[in-house]
Amino acid sequence: MDINFNTGPVRHELLQVADAVAREKSIDRDSVLEAMEQAIQTAGRRKYGQDHDIRATIDRKTGEIRLYRYTQVVDEVEDEATQTTVADARHRKPDAAPGDFLVDPLPPIDFGRIAAQTAKQVIVQKVREAERLRQFDEFKERVGEIINGIVKRAEYGSVVVDLGRAEAVMRRDELLPRESFRVGDRVRAYIYSVREEPRGPQIFLSRTHPMFMAKLFAQEVPEIYDGxxxxxxxxxxxxxxxxxxxxxxxxxxxxxxxxVGMRGSRVQxxxxxxxxxxxxxxxxxxxxxxxxxxxxxxxxxxxxxxxxxxxxxxxxxxxxxxxxxxxxxxxxxxxxxxxxxxxxxxxTETEESERRQEQFRERSRLFIEALNVDEVIAQLLVTEGFESIEEIAFVAEDELSGIEGFDPDVAAELQNRAQVFLEARDRRMDDKRRELGVEDAVAEIEGMTPLMLAQLGEKGVKTLDDLADLSGDELIELLPAGTLDEAEANRIIMAARAHWFEDEPAAGEVADDGDAVGAEAGAGDAADADADGAKA
Missing domain, CATH: 3.30.300.20 (K homology (KH) domain)
Incomplete structure (x- = not known):
């Protein structure tokens, strides 16, 4: 970018350079001119002092460069280089008020070699930032598209692809296995991400993304494109x-x-x-x-x-x-x-058959022992889909009596035996729970059965705090599979935590000593509240 910064009232060459750069980089002409103004301001501060508020403008029609020093009017001066008092300002501008600016024109700058080089660097940087912003705005709308490009270079296994108006990166893990590209190869890839990064907007391509294959089919199959x-x-x-x-x-x-297409042409x-x-x-x-x-x-x-x-x-x-x-x-x-x-x-069918036979035998054995029935009746119950003693104890009686070979008397007797078995088991489990030291407060939580309490006691969960410290998932894992679902486990955990909040007074409530609780609470109370919050 060659720019002549010699002094002169009219700078048509600046406008010509701005137009050329705007066309070449596909960015707005004003963005280029703003970059030039920024460069001239930088050079102006090097000449007149870095502390001063120097601003430059380029006339958009003539290319004339104007340089100004701005001084802000304030009530109390903190920076003498850029501020002045109201009293001093009114010597020059009678109606000056705080917040106004005094604008002093400065003579044109005669750019030396170093100043010109600095200005050029500023312009190049600003133009590059504008170009990256244009690329980001353009390509962020194209995420999800397939794009063609030419391999520009390979870096550490990744490939940099020239898309014409931008560059994109295809990392090693986004390339197909055993696939390699050389500089100049044409490549087709899927734009899966465009995002801002510290070094500027980055466009990321992939040939392994599932949607790359979907988009390829959309290109080959007109019916997909047409919907x-x-x-x-x-x-x-x-x-x-x-x-x-x-x-x-x-x-x-x-x-x-x-x-698939004719003779597989499309899929091929x-x-x-x-x-x-x-x-x-x-x-x-x-x-x-x-x-x-x-x-x-x-x-x-x-x-x-x-x-x-x-x-x-x-x-x-x-x-x-x-x-x-x-x-x-x-x-x-x-x-x-x-x-x-x-x-x-x-x-396999063999594994499934063996597993079902084993389940059939286990359930039959359970019913024989718990209900004191013969093998034929136990197998009938299993065949009808009963899986537990609880189902038999609490199912509608007509479902049992409807089984072939059962009458209402048999159904009633089976339900009675099942209920007697469950009551006896609950008593044994309750005694075991007490022996293990599980608190009565835990047993009082709705939904906790004696069997569950004994199982938790064996796992070391014996107090409300022990139970409250668990998560719903941890409680489910401690019990046999299928005992609780997620919602029921979370309800039990929250019920166990309720005692943590029982003694907490509401915000603004007056304590026994007359002090308001809340904003006036002492440091000790705040620490206790934090500890409770951590438990919750």
Missing amino acids: IIEIKGCARDPGSRAKIAVTSNDSSIDPVGAC AVVAELQGEKIDIIPWSPDTATFLVNALAPAEVAKVVLDEDTQRIEVVVPDEQLSLAIGRRGQNVRLASQLTGWDIDIV
Whole structure:
């Protein structure tokens, strides 16, 4: 950037330089002129003194440079270089008031070599800042797009890409495995982030992002671009394998076939861009179980069991399909889990059968011992779906009597035996709770059963403070699985903490000694309050 700073009343060459820089850097002409004004001000302060408030203006039509010194009118002077009193100011300006400025024109500056170099550095810096701001404003609206660029240089495994009007960075972990670029190579990538950093706005590119594959399909499949086919999800193991879920808003169009294309032309174009990454195109379904079965393709699924509370699914597959369902190094099940958002447990039909038989035997044994019934009746109860003594004790009597071979008398007797068993167990557990030293105050919390109290006592939770110090998750972990849900555990914890706040007077309440509690509380009270807050 060559700028002639010789003195003169008219500076058309400055305007010509500003226009040229604005065009070259694609920034506003005024931004360049403001940078020049800043440079001239810097040079002016070097000549007239750094303490003075020197300001420069460049006429936007003629290019004439004007230099001024500003002095602020104040009631009390703190800086003699930039301020003056009202009395002194009124010698020059009769109506001067605090806050006004006295403006003194200064003669033009004859720029020396050092001053000109300094001015040039200021202009270059300001123009660079304006250019970065323009880049940030332009590219922050383009996050989520695919962009083409040319590799400019490689730094520590990362690649700097020239986008024409800006530079972007693609880090090593955003490149496909075994992929390398040389200077001058063309590259296509996904803009996943544009953010401000200490060294200026940075544009980050990726070729491993799941949405890069989705955008490539949108470019290759017109139906996706037109909105007829919708991409519902993507999951990738970059450079190796990927899954994409699609659905059609037009029942006459097959979404999978449209994405594959004639003889696989469309999907092959995406595969080629992704360096041979294998892509499974999955039909999306609003039914979770169906979608999960599709996501595990090419493996066949015999049965699924959903647990919506924990977002987990158990998938039962034929024995010979187990390795196919899991995939190499767990790749297939991992991608299916990412695609659906569910945690997936895979078991074979043999394992599932053995587990169910073991559960059947355990529950039958429990009913035989607790209800003093024969094996046939116990197995009937298990077959009908009863899992615990509590269910038998408190279920509607007609549900028991409705079992084939049971009459109302048998149902009533079973319920009576179940209730007697539970009462006896509660007495034993209550005695055990007392032996373990669990306080009565803990037992009085609503929802705490004798069995739970004994189990907590064995784990060292014996007082209200012991229980109150736990979190809801910790309480759930201390008890057998399925005993409490998260909401019930949190309610019990809050009930245990209630005693921490019982003795706290309300803000502004008058204590026994007549002093107001709150703002007038002593340092000791404040410390106690802080300690209570930490417990809460």
